[in-house]
Amino acid sequence: MDYILLFFIGIIATTIGTLAGGGGLISLPAMLVLGMPVHSAIAANKVSNTISSFSSFIHLYREKKVTFKESFWIMPVSLSGGVSGGIIASKISSEDMYIVAIGLLVFAFLVSVIKKGDLSGDQPLKVSGKSVLGLYAIGIYDGLFGPGQGTLMLYLFGYLNIAYIRAVGYVRLATFSSCLGAAVTYISTGAVIWPLTIALMLGSVTGAQIGVRIASKLKPQYVKPILRLMTVALVIQIFLEKVL
Template sequence: MEVFLLLMALGMVSSFIGTLAGGGGIITLPAMMLIGIPIQYGIATNKFSSGIASFTSIIYILKNKIFTVKALLPVVIISVLGGIVGAIATTSVSEQTMNVTALVLLAFALFVTIRNKKWVAEVKEKSFNQKPGFFSKLIPFFIGIYDGGFGPGSATFSIIHYMREQFSYVQSAQLSRVLNFGSCVGAFVIFYQTGYINWHYAIALAIGSALGTQIGLLALPKIPLKVARTLLISIICMLIGQVVVKTF
């Protein structure tokens, strides 16, 4: 029972942070390992709980008519495919290679975020009425691959991507949850086949994650953009630190 409650609290905190700026995995996986949960079970459990939490985000988005089903469906489909590819890729790509890749991507994300201050002062609301370019469609697929096979920083990458597409910070964070849902579903389908799933852990983490996500979604519109930018940069720096420690 103690572990169940601890995992609920862990899921709530990590999902709250993850909803605002990504990086919830900084907390979740290391904490589960400290509790004594094997890494294989931790990854599968995290994908399940993140998928459930992100699904509640989609319900929130649709209920509040922020985006339509028609607009979100392509994001879900392409990220599901990415998640499947990413989960399969983990069987043939070494952890060292994934860590180095993550380090390069996170360093680039940090550079882009620090360099681009425009979104803090001028946030332009945007919808999916404008047809995205081919490259814009590919990026969510690659983020899905990364999230499905590795994960740290994927939500942060999503937020940065959508902000560069001229969505507001709030919209970008919301869309990152949609993308995360798809990649988690795709990855979980693969990880489930391996048998690395403890439903006791998964349900506890999922309940906490769903609660944390809903609190985060409610808090999103109330966060000043300068604070959001600072939080985003801080999360990226912590992710870089975590990956550096794991790699070297």
């Protein structure tokens, strides 16, 4: 029964995560409720996200929605940001990490309200100070804490006037990059419970394919309300974790 539940949890979490980020809001608490040890639950998330995010990027690449030429540099920037975040995490208290997480998400929410635009831009993704610094900073945040990484990236690509469907593809590529190192680490430490992880991964790959197909048909004016809803949900979850 746990395998079936994890499969459907993977579908739901990754479909939502592909569209607006925040899939971990669903998958991680659900796995903990099912009794998985916390490190094994995180490991399952990282392994499944690595595979599912790459599968969704490849789908969009084959559909010619994104190009590797435009986005190859995302991988080293996100990976180096994640490594930097992991190093910084060892020197920052959990209390400060919660404050950073809430502060970033609230800031992103406010910017989305103040700034016009709805991810309907048509600008190419270029290597610039803003794009590199933004992706590197979010990579650090992912290495430090994690929840809301995909949502923050969608806000960044919206700020850079990238069209939504391309932004989804590039977020998935960045997620693959940041999760790959973590997945390898968890595998090497033996934290992965493979039967449960594979069940979640199969659901996540299915959810990723559903998500990119919905994203390709989603009208840009509906994106920001979904992003804002996920942002509020993330802030509430992080706040409750800090309080409880």
